[in-house]
Amino acid sequence: MDNTKKIIQDFLTDIKNNPTKIFGLIYPYILLVGLAVGIFYLYKINYIEESTIPPSLPAASQSKDLPLIMPSESVSGDISSLTTPTPDLINKGKSLFTASCVACHGANGKGDGVAAAALNPKPRNFTSKEGWINGPKLSGIYKTLSEGITGSAMVAFSNFSPADKFALAQYIRKTFVPDPPQDTPDDISNLVQTFHLGEKQKNPGQIPIKDAMILAANDNETKYEDILNVLKNIANDSQPGAEIFAKVTNNKMKALITLSNSSDWHKNVNTFVNVIVNNVNQDGFNGNVYDLSKSDWNVFYNYMNKFF
Numbered sequence: 159m160d161n162t163k164k165i166i167q168d169f170l171t172d173i174k175n176n177p178t179k180i181f182g183l184i185y186p187y188i189l190l191v192g193l194a195v196g197i198f199y200l201y202k203i204n205y206i207e208e209s210t211i212p213p214s215l216p217a218a219s220q221s222k223d224l225p226l227i228m229p230s231e232s233v234s235g236d237i238s239s240l241t242t243p244t245p246d247l248i249n250k251g252k253s254l255f256t257a258s259c260v261a262c263h264g265a266n267g268k269g270d271g272v273a274a275a276a277l278n279p280k281p282r283n284f285t286s287k288e289g290w291i292n293g294p295k296l297s298g299i300y301k302t303l304s305e306g307i308t309g310s311a312m313v314a315f316s317n318f319s320p321a322d323k324f325a326l327a328q329y330i331r332k333t334f335v336p337d338p339p340q341d342t343p344d345d346i347s348n349l350v351q352t353f354h355l356g357e358k359q360k361n362p363g364q365i366p367i368k369d370a371m372i373l374a375a376n377d378n379e380t381k382y383e384d385i386l387n388v389l390k391n392i393a394n395d396s397q398p399g400a401e402i403f404a405k406v407t408n409n410k411m412k413a414l415i416t417l418s419n420s421s422d423w424h425k426n427v428n429t430f431v432n433v434i435v436n437n438v439n440q441d442g443f444n445g446n447v448y449d450l451s452k453s454d455w456n457v458f459y460n461y462m463n464k465f466f
């Protein structure tokens with residue numbers, strides 16, 4: 159027992175006199191701990207890899223691009239179909255009403271929505287005959303929605319299309335207004351005149367951002383509309399050339415940009431084939447081009463020549 163004590167005492171004095179010795183003593187211990195950590199890491203390496211967050215693309219690149227919309231002409235509010243309360247219109251009106259009007263007018267149309275308490279004048283109670291300014295005819299409600307009511311919280315809903323406004327008017331009249339008064343032919347023709355209903359509207363169309371970027375990168379200012387128009391013509395066409403185009407393209411817009419960017423291909427069928435085949439899959443055309451016969455190529459070449 160004494161012996162052990164002595165050994166320990168000697169040891170401590172030794173360290174006291176020569177403190178660097180302690181490193182020599184600790185060293186094997188550190189080595190062991192390091193080894194243990196290393197072994198633990200190797201043992202768990204699969205798990206560690208699994209729990210590492212994989213790199214991911216930024217959200218923007220995963221979100222949906224704009225859909226391609228062809229340029230078109232439409233008649234704004236072909237109102238003959240909107241002046242009859244069809245179930246479709248009423249349903250559409252109901253969902254618009256729930257989304258945009260209930261807060262003030264209340265789900266029962268009594269002007270008692272959650273926001274109503276704070277308002278003066280109060281939102282119209284559609285179930286009462288009192289207090290109407292423009293009135294509950296289709297034309298009256300249409301006017302209210304187009305112009306709002308000055309001096310009140312009833313603002314104009316100018317972002318709503320004519321069809322939206324008619325749908326709302328139909329829904330309100332059908333659901334809340336007792337014995338809703340009918341519009342006279344004059345009411346309707348005044349409405350048509352005042353709000354320019356039934357006039358032709360040009361819708362410019364829209365292309366996906368990725369295609370717009372290709373256009374921009376190719377410095378193609380003028381061509382955007384031209385190309386959309388070509389696309390539209392081909393889409394409405396049932397000629398063999400149009401069918402070939404549909405078959406051999408994976409991105410129609412890009413395919414047309416490819417053709418519009420090169421004038422070489424106009425020379426003859428061979429240059430046409432070269433321009434397309436050179437860069438298949440990147441240029442909007444797909445592998446089906448390899449299945450085209452000589453006469454298919456001729457048909458296709460002549461067809462595309464009509465557009466560029």
Ligand code: HEC
Pocket residue numbers: 254255258259260261262263273277279280281282289290291292293294298299302303307308309310311312313315326
């Ligand atoms: C922020 C509150 C608010 C919202 C939202 C609102 N309204 Fe109103 N609305 C009013 C108020 C207030 C009046 C009454 C104005 C007055 O008496 O001067 C009114 C009046 C009306 C009238 C009666 C006009 C008349 O001839 O007297 C109609 C119809 C109407 N609103 C429809 C709608 C429709 C449809 C929506 C949804 C698209 C809507 N409102 C959304 C507050 C609102």
